[in-house]
Amino acid sequence: MTAPLVNKLSSFSAEARNRRRAGRRRAYILRSVARALLPHERVSWCGRRVVMADVAIRVKEGHARWSGLQTCASVWQCPACSQLIAAERAEELRTMGERHTKAGGTLYMAAFTFSHKKWHTLLPREGERAHPDFVGPMPAMNGLRDDVTLMWSKMIAGRRWQAMKAAAGVVGIVRALEVTHGKNGWHPHIHALFALDHADDARAAAFGVELFERWDATVQRHGYAACNPAVWRWEKAANYDAAADYVVKGAFDLELTRGHMKLAKGGGRSPWQLLEDAGAGDRRAARLFQEFARAFKGARQVTWSYGLKARYGIDEREDGEITAAEAGEVIGRIPARIYSRIAFKGNCAAVLEAAEDQGWPGVVHLLKGWGLYWVGPPDHFLAGMKGNPRGGRHGQYWAA
């Protein structure tokens, strides 16, 4: 998939807006499925708990967001938070890509997969974890999740790797951990972006071949079968949008229809598709999502090699900072109890759409239509916060 989704997202075309909205609606619906499946995880209260007495709607560049809600910031378990985080990560990658390309460099995309059996589990079975120095012959003793990252870190370590990297002109690497579930069970893999300091295609192609050989050797040393060169992907990114999309496509997955994704993933289901099927009554998908969520909790999704962010002046931001960020202008505030009723009915996305189309009057109109009224400012304004909430230029409250 090479369509520059990210670029389209930042434009204001109706198509981009509709796709973005469909993605948000789907994310909210899937989050409610995740809440039901993971009642003891952070996602269970994400978007439900109100920090203060009211919830604000903020609008930035035509995009509305709720503010004043507690969010879970879990990239693996929460479609809504994952979507916000991935959009920011895509921006960082675009910035890096733009600066890197201007400096004369190129970006290459590679997928690191390995073949495994249906019975391989994501986490080690009870009492089976291998000694850290253990190598082969029994694969998956650490579980697939740890094995894929372990093999990756072994591949990019050592003197030989340093020499290879220097010869190929690798400035830095960004890698993303992904997993799908298909007919051969769980399929964890790594999508990586290599920033090379030159535009010499032949030199890059030679490095691609070496890279595959090194990955294949590492995989076999860990007891897995030889990698299939036919599925090896080493490809120059057409532009930095394609590059960004390649690394953080999890969020854009939410904007695509099922048909697209089935084709794109060769029959494997992404975690969000498992959630969707679970919501439609597929009990096996529900169990698989629970297994996935338990296994991937705490794993790092996107990792930049040391010094790459600093080189291109990109700030470090934690996932939690992104979901809690309060960007944009407050157009209005809704008391917590009214918000609860909106959330309970599953209308959070509809309210944001009204805010984007018609601003605060649109929100008021919609809420009135649902019979939701309130009188006066929320409590914390009464406790002496500055400003006159009633007389604000946005007409923040209205009386019943």
Ligand SMILES: [Zn+2]
């Ligand atoms: Zn969340």
